[in-house]
Amino acid sequence: GGSQPGVDGFGGKHVRGGNADQNLALLDGVPIYNPYHVLGLYSIFDNQVVSHVKYYRGRFPAHYGGRISSVVDVRTREGNTKNFQGQFSTGLTATKLSFEGPITKNKGGFLFSARRSHLDPFIKRISSRQREKQGASGQYNYAFGDFTAKMHHGLGLKNRLFLSVYRGSDHYDNTLLRTDTFDNSRSSEQLKQFVDWGNSLSVLRWNHQASDKLFANLAVSHSNFFFITDETTIDTFSFSPQIGFVDNLRTYYRSSIRTSSARLDLDYVPNDKHYLRAGLALAHHSFQPGHISINNVNETDLPPIPNNNISGPSNRVTEFNAHLGDDWKITKDLQLCIGVFTTYLDVPGRLYLLLAPRLNLFWQVHQNWSLYGAFSRTNQQLHLLTRTEAGLPNDLWVPSTANVAPQRAQSWEVGASWKKGAFLRSKLALYYKQMSHLIAFNAQNGSEVNADLIDASNWEEQVVFGSGTSKGLEWSLHWHHRRHSGWVNYTWSKSERQFPELNGGEKFPFRYDLRHVLNINYAYTAAQHWRFSAGWSFNSGSHIDLARTRWQYIREDGIPDFYYFNFGNKNSFQLPAYHRLDVSAQYEKDYQHGSWAIAFGIYNTYNRHNLHAIRLRFDLATQTQTYRGVSLIPMLP
Secondary structure, eight states, X not given: OOEEEEETTEEEEEETTOOGGGEEEEETTEEESOOEEGGXXXXXXXXXXXEEEEEESSSOOTTOOSOSSEEEEEEEOOOOSSOOEEEEEEOSSEEEEEEEEEEETTTEEEEEEXXXXXXXXXXXXXXXXXXXXXXXXEEEEEEEEEEEEEEXXXXXXXXXXXXXXXXXXXXXXXXXXXXXXXXTEEEEEEEEEEEEEEEEEEEEEEEEEOSSSXXXXXXEEEEEEEEEEEEEEEEEEESSSSOEEEEEEEEEEEEEEEEEEEXXXXXXXXXXXXXXXXXXXXXXXXXXXEEEEEESOOSSSOOOOOHHHHOOOOEEEEEEEEEEEEEXXXXXXXXXXXXXXXXXXXXXXXXXXXXXXXXXXXXXXXXXEEEEEEEEEEEEOEEEEOOOTTSSOOXXXXXXXXXXXXXXXXXXXEEEEEEETTTEEEEEEEEEEEEEEEEEEOGGGTTTTXXXXXXXXXXXXXXXXXXXEEEEEEEEEEEEETTEEEEEEEEEEEEEEEOTTSGGGOOEEOTTOOSEEEEEEEEEEETTTEEEEEEEEEEOOOEEOOOOEEEEEEOTTSOEEEEEEEOOSXXXXXXXXXXXXXXXXXXXXXXXXXXXXXXXXXXXXXXXXXXXXEEEEEETTTTEEEEEEEEOOOOBO
């Protein structure tokens, strides 16, 4: 509970009222800026190479920092040091291949894994049919691929060396052509969209055991993230052979982040009452945001994007972190985790010192009951500017500057857990979170609707600053009995934003203020080889801006001019509820020297058209403007 997704994953995860950029995703200790494939349908973390995952949406340990809403810490497993082995799997959506084995027997090993989607033909065919049913032509397409490698080797009894490498990328394109005619009037809408994004990283880590009580890890890493959007719209209206107009726009975004860092972590266990963690980290970030918009695009000869015009000033930021924490067992039933994460941020023209204290008290009341209470303060020097109302997001990652302070949050949480034997357990949590120094595009100067006003050189002039609050209740129930297992998660939450320059200074709902979120999952293992599972997801609809009324300006000479729209309060329109059912079946058989499995699954089984956005369209036949819902992912086998 507490994690609200966008529609079909589009828009990222929003944890306890936070923005999608406020989640820290770590792969072997290195931050990943977009940890999803297929608009959130696939994680970039391949389960064939994952050793373990730690997830926090509150009660943050002191050694995590840099984001204000959640942490996902993924560690890849080590390759087999005794034997060579491999795995191969394929399906309608993707094919995966992994191979591992010893470098030096019993001392070191390697692990390689590669994955490539082959959704392309299926998506093209389905989307083309959908467009034909809508009286249009075109199609959309998507593909992704990634590669993960890890090598490790022992250097004596107390030293080990690790090298991890990851590279992944995604591509999405969408084309649309729609033509309407009425008497002598004709209109056409042409759309071309291309989106590419990806992550790459490499990290070298040295593990050293100084004594039975002191352990050290020294890591150096380099990572790169890029995001590119290229969108062209060409709208043509003709009222007679002599009268008409063409409205053309090409918008191109490109942003990237390069980070080089070094980190030292120490674990010290003086006795069975205390577990101390301390560390230092130094990181250098280079941000390269960019944007260009070109009007009056020729339909048959789109101009190339001049690279020298889209490169905004490369913002370089140096970040120094230090952390200290202690897990203190006061008694056998009472434990206190206390610590602080400190950030020293050097940006051009200003220095920031950010303190983030952490406090978590856990009490084992009874063998089957426990209670806890926690306070966390978090800071984040990154900001993500996203315009999603017009369709595909234009993600522009920008750093804190002398004029734009880091995001900050503080949260309080209390909870209880209960279990009965090994087959039933339940958890309940209440939380409240305050966020400050949030940024958003300023609607009053037109930046939300006019992309010409947004570029890398003046983005600081186009944003406003505000705050946010989020509160909620999370409840979960897990059970396992013989061949049956399942879990239920429910979240009630309320998330608001407040910006002095937006909505008249009044509070308004966060776009992903989903009042109710419910997930139900069930799995059944039949006989020896079969496993069946089903999962149903539901959440209240997200909030968007949508024109409620309109009026047209009539010039002094009597000729009608532009239409003006009244959107009402910000985010006052709520999309319909989101829900879908996923089902799967797997048959697995083991042999002496290996195993094989075949799996069947259907995503969105009853083909629910969950709306992501609503587009405004002018109908020549009726001379009216109508709304058309935009859904993303249909039923996928």
